[in-house]
Amino acid sequence: MSEVDPATELSSSLSPQVDGAAIPYPSLALDPDGQGLVGKLERVFDGLVSHLNPILIKEARQSLKSRQFLITFFLLLTASVGWTVIGIVTYSPDIYYLPSGMDLMSGYYLVLSMAMFVFIPLVAFRSLAAELDEGTYEMLAITRLSAWRIVSGKMNSACLQMLIYFSAIFPCLAFCYLLRGIGLSTIMLTMVLVLVTSLVLTSFGLVLSTIAKGRTLQTFLLVGLVALVVFTEFMMSLFIMEEVFSERWSGTFLGYFLPILVALSFVVLFLSAAASRIAPVTENRSTRLRAIMLVQQVLWIVTIVYAAWATEEIEFITLGMMMLTVYWFFVGILVCGEARELSPRVLREWPSTYATRMLLSWWMPGPGTGFMFCLSTAMAGMITLAAMGLLAWSSNVTLGNSGTSPIYLILLNSGYLFGYLGLVRLISMPMLKRWGPTFVPPIIVGVLLLFLGVVGPSVVDVVLAGRVSGTYNPLHASNWFWTWEKTFNSQGLRPIEVSLMVFIVGTFILAVNLILLFREFKFQRVAVPDRVTEDKREQRLAEAGTASADESESVS
Amino acid sequence: MNSPLRTPWQGPMIELQQLTKVFGDTRAVNNVSFMVPRGSVFGYIGPNGAGKTTSMRILSTLELPTSGDAFIEGLSSVNDPDRVRRRLGFMPDAFGTYSDTNCAEYLDFFARSNGLVGRERTRRLRWVMDFTGLRSMSEKPINGLSKGMRQRLCLGRALIHDPSTLILDEPAAGLDPRARIDLRQIIRTLAADGKTILISSHILSELAEMCDRVGIIERGTLLANDTVAGLKGKSKPHQDLIVLIDGDPTAAMQVLSEIPTVANLEHRGQAIHFQTGVGADRRIEILHRLCDARVRVLEYRPVDESLEDLFLKVTTGQVQ
Numbered sequence: 001m002s003e004v005d006p007a008t009e010l011s012s013s014l015s016p017q018v019d020g021a022a023i024p025y026p027s028l029a030l031d032p033d034g035q036g037l038v039g040k041l042e043r044v045f046d047g048l049v050s051h052l053n054p055i056l057i058k059e060a061r062q063s064l065k066s067r068q069f070l071i072t073f074f075l076l077l078t079a080s081v082g083w084t085v086i087g088i089v090t091y092s093p094d095i096y097y098l099p100s101g102m103d104l105m106s107g108y109y110l111v112l113s114m115a116m117f118v119f120i121p122l123v124a125f126r127s128l129a130a131e132l133d134e135g136t137y138e139m140l141a142i143t144r145l146s147a148w149r150i151v152s153g154k155m156n157s158a159c160l161q162m163l164i165y166f167s168a169i170f171p172c173l174a175f176c177y178l179l180r181g182i183g184l185s186t187i188m189l190t191m192v193l194v195l196v197t198s199l200v201l202t203s204f205g206l207v208l209s210t211i212a213k214g215r216t217l218q219t220f221l222l223v224g225l226v227a228l229v230v231f232t233e234f235m236m237s238l239f240i241m242e243e244v245f246s247e248r249w250s251g252t253f254l255g256y257f258l259p260i261l262v263a264l265s266f267v268v269l270f271l272s273a274a275a276s277r278i279a280p281v282t283e284n285r286s287t288r289l290r291a292i293m294l295v296q297q298v299l300w301i302v303t304i305v306y307a308a309w310a311t312e313e314i315e316f317i318t319l320g321m322m323m324l325t326v327y328w329f330f331v332g333i334l335v336c337g338e339a340r341e342l343s344p345r346v347l348r349e350w351p352s353t354y355a356t357r358m359l360l361s362w363w364m365p366g367p368g369t370g371f372m373f374c375l376s377t378a379m380a381g382m383i384t385l386a387a388m389g390l391l392a393w394s395s396n397v398t399l400g401n402s403g404t405s406p407i408y409l410i411l412l413n414s415g416y417l418f419g420y421l422g423l424v425r426l427i428s429m430p431m432l433k434r435w436g437p438t439f440v441p442p443i444i445v446g447v448l449l450l451f452l453g454v455v456g457p458s459v460v461d462v463v464l465a466g467r468v469s470g471t472y473n474p475l476h477a478s479n480w481f482w483t484w485e486k487t488f489n490s491q492g493l494r495p496i497e498v499s500l501m502v503f504i505v506g507t508f509i510l511a512v513n514l515i516l517l518f519r520e521f522k523f524q525r526v527a528v529p530d531r532v533t534e535d536k537r538e539q540r541l542a543e544a545g546t547a548s549a550d551e552s553e554s555v556s
Numbered sequence: 557m558n559s560p561l562r563t564p565w566q567g568p569m570i571e572l573q574q575l576t577k578v579f580g581d582t583r584a585v586n587n588v589s590f591m592v593p594r595g596s597v598f599g600y601i602g603p604n605g606a607g608k609t610t611s612m613r614i615l616s617t618l619e620l621p622t623s624g625d626a627f628i629e630g631l632s633s634v635n636d637p638d639r640v641r642r643r644l645g646f647m648p649d650a651f652g653t654y655s656d657t658n659c660a661e662y663l664d665f666f667a668r669s670n671g672l673v674g675r676e677r678t679r680r681l682r683w684v685m686d687f688t689g690l691r692s693m694s695e696k697p698i699n700g701l702s703k704g705m706r707q708r709l710c711l712g713r714a715l716i717h718d719p720s721t722l723i724l725d726e727p728a729a730g731l732d733p734r735a736r737i738d739l740r741q742i743i744r745t746l747a748a749d750g751k752t753i754l755i756s757s758h759i760l761s762e763l764a765e766m767c768d769r770v771g772i773i774e775r776g777t778l779l780a781n782d783t784v785a786g787l788k789g790k791s792k793p794h795q796d797l798i799v800l801i802d803g804d805p806t807a808a809m810q811v812l813s814e815i816p817t818v819a820n821l822e823h824r825g826q827a828i829h830f831q832t833g834v835g836a837d838r839r840i841e842i843l844h845r846l847c848d849a850r851v852r853v854l855e856y857r858p859v860d861e862s863l864e865d866l867f868l869k870v871t872t873g874q875v876q
């Protein structure tokens with residue numbers, strides 16, 4: 001590169017010189033140039049670090065200097081050491097022969113979980129929210145970092161903190177184990193649970209921070225997040241102290257692994273959702289999320305089927321289907337808020353032939369395609385679950401108290417999904433037309449409808465009979481809560497015709513939606529501009545060029 | 557960076573096409589179109605609230621237009637933000653910084669974020685530190701920097717990936733005279749290096765010397781788009797001229813009074829004032845006539861209108 005710098009002259013006038021000698025560059029601006037093995041290692045390390053997420057590097061540097069991080073780290077250390085000392089003093093001298101690991105472990109768990117459940121998610125939330133708030137995010141956005149890299153960079157630095165806290169508590173755990181009274185598997189299970197919970201909370205914190213535009217909303221969401229983490233801390237502590245530390249748990253590896261996998265899939269979902277929120281509006285921000293949700297559904301079905309098979313409890317099928325309905329209802333509400341207008345950028349990838357349109361349109365952004373995606377995926381999931389249920393039902397393993405037949409469960413659950421989601425869509429559509437794409441109206445309408453569905457029939461009861469009926473009857477079909485509760489009953493839902501009724505009403509609402517939906521298929525594929533094609537080619541050539549340049553450099 | 561395989565884009569480096577942005581009731585940018593060719597400096601001038609920042613943010617992919625489009629090297633900021641971002645260095649008017657970070661770390665972070673690795677990264681870091689004169693400050697925390705130094709750091713950040721196009725939003729605002737001169741020198745150097753620059757200010761004189769063209773914007777509408785000289789020429793149908801002569805002015809007065817395009821002729825001592833309706837290219841003919849009549853002309857120049865007067869005239873709608 002024979003680059004003549006026009007800047008050389010200028011720089012000599014701009015940069016002050018000390019006694020005519022140039023000021024040395026900071027070490028960051030120097031190539032590692034050590035000799036021998038050390039130098040070689042240094043270069044390899046430098047190469048490895050280049051592949052790390054820049055945000056991780058930045059935040060690691062920052063946190064080493066940040067007071068807040070040092071304070072929490074030392075608090076954690078002091079608390080765990082303090083607890084150890086207290087433990088030893090109280091149990092002395094019995095500690096030498098009594099198994100007292102469990103009591104110490106509870107203390108360590110509390111200290112660690114405070115840092116992992118409360119501190120880390122809140123820091124992650126603040127970290128991204130502050131970037132978005134203070135305009136530093138915009139400077140990041142115009143670099144080559146994609147939205148996904150930015151969000152995962154934030155997640156990476158949260159993970160680095162988790163790692164540091166874990167390593168601080170590790171000697172204490174080893175000590176615990178040596179004192180006996182607690183099994184290695186209990187310690188490990190506890191740590192896995194703490195880690196997974198912390199990951200889910202942190203990624204959720206990141207999603208929330210991308211919604212937090214403006215100070216008031218941010219404060220509001222922060223309070224919500226604090227409430228959530230405190231609640232989780234409480235529930236997890238109860239669960240771990242009662243269920244895990246009692247060491248009465250048993251089960252297969254898959255039985256633990258699958259639920260953890262489902263939980264981890266939510267981490268991926270939340271991170272992608274956060275990335276979609278901050279990505280440029282003209283980009284396709286939906287397809288990736290939809291793919292992740294499909295994978296989640298597969299994981300969920302596998303988990304449920306495994307649970308039903310392993311425990312021989314057909315109730316798991318009922319539960320699994322109910323959760324699918326809830327999940328897709330919630331997703332469907334959010335999808336309603338997607339933008340109706342698609343950018344030319346998205347339309348460049350719009351399926352162009354009739355066949356691909358039939359198959360692929362549902363994956364493209366937009367509230368209409370999203371609605372169809374939710375419903376069809378949910379249906380596929382329910383049918384799979386029901387088929388598994390029927391298989392068990394017919395093979396007549398001792399699934400004893402039969403509950404409700406999977407066929408009726410499909411009718412009931414899909415009816416609820418079609419009906420409630422269809423109504424949310426119909427009611428919020430005019431509002432969305434006026435205010436543009438936003439999640440707020442569908443969420444409010446959704447919550448109101450769920451509430452009315454439960455309360456409505458009781459009001460009718462009061463008007464007709466003067467009091468709320470204590471026995472379930474078809475009038476309460478819109479009361480999803482009561483109806484679902486009945487499906488878990490050992491006698492099953494009675495009268496079973498309720499499910500048929502729900503299905504018919506739901507299908508009717510769906511039909512109305514479908515008529516309106518056809519208007520969304522006016523989209524046509526847009527040609528990729530020549531300039532973009534040309535640029536793609538240039539980029540490929542340039543990449544090939546640098547690759548070969550690198551090769552020649554390393555050869556020489 | 558420039559591999560021989562690449563033929564550079566021949567069209568305009570920056571282009572706004574009927575760009576409009578509406579915030580609620582305000583039309584922040586109203587149907588603005590202009591182009592900036594490769595290697596030139598375009599001054600974007602207008603009072604506060606004129607819509608400069610908004611249009612620059614749209615160009616920089618940070619905001620979406622209500623209608624119209626903006627292009628960098630022929631690529632749309634709206635539909636291909638990722639491609640635009642690789643070519644663009646943007647320096648906003650106000651920028652947040654990270655706490656617990658020093659200049660070198662800040663620049664290193666943005667170098668990595670722009671995909672620079674290994675030797676390329678360290679080479680660019682050294683270049684930027686030298687170019688902006690930040691080498692001696694590199695280990696200082698950002699929060700302790702002076703305004704001028706922060707501006708340079710921000711410019712360094714915008715330059716780190718060697719973009720072809722620079723968008724600088726009021727870079728001179730709040731700088732002391734010395735820092736302003738440095739900045740002007742920096743921008744001249746960058747332009748000489750072939751970078752295309754869009755620079756905004758609310759003070760015309762700040763930019764007049766370094767811009768190839770200026771656009772004047774007020775309340776979202778582009779009122780003028782011309783060279784500084786052209787703006788001055790256009791601002792008045794009649795140009796005031798001064799001829800300073802050696803000796804008795806009567807002969808010169810005689811010659812001038814015979815020229816039909818000369819009006820309002822008068823003299824004070826040896827300085828003759830007059831107005832002419834002809835354009836700059838034909839004013840030389842007047843001088844020829846004087847020389848032919850053996851008048852000894854010491855000086856022949858237009859009466860310079862102050863840039864601020866000009867700006868006031870353009871923005872109050874006297875010139876369109």
Ligand SMILES: Nc1ncnc2c1ncn2[C@@H]1O[C@H](COP(=O)(O)OP(=O)(O)O)[C@@H](O)[C@H]1O
Binds near residue numbers: 579582584609
């Ligand atoms: N995010 C925004 N929301 C509402 N109004 C805005 C926003 N940004 C800018 N404006 C308005 O748009 C107009 C142009 O602003 P701006 O582009 O910042 O002007 P300039 O940079 O020329 O001073 C102003 O009236 C300003 O109040």
Ligand SMILES: [Mg+2]
Binds near residue numbers: 608609610649725
């Ligand atoms: Mg501005």
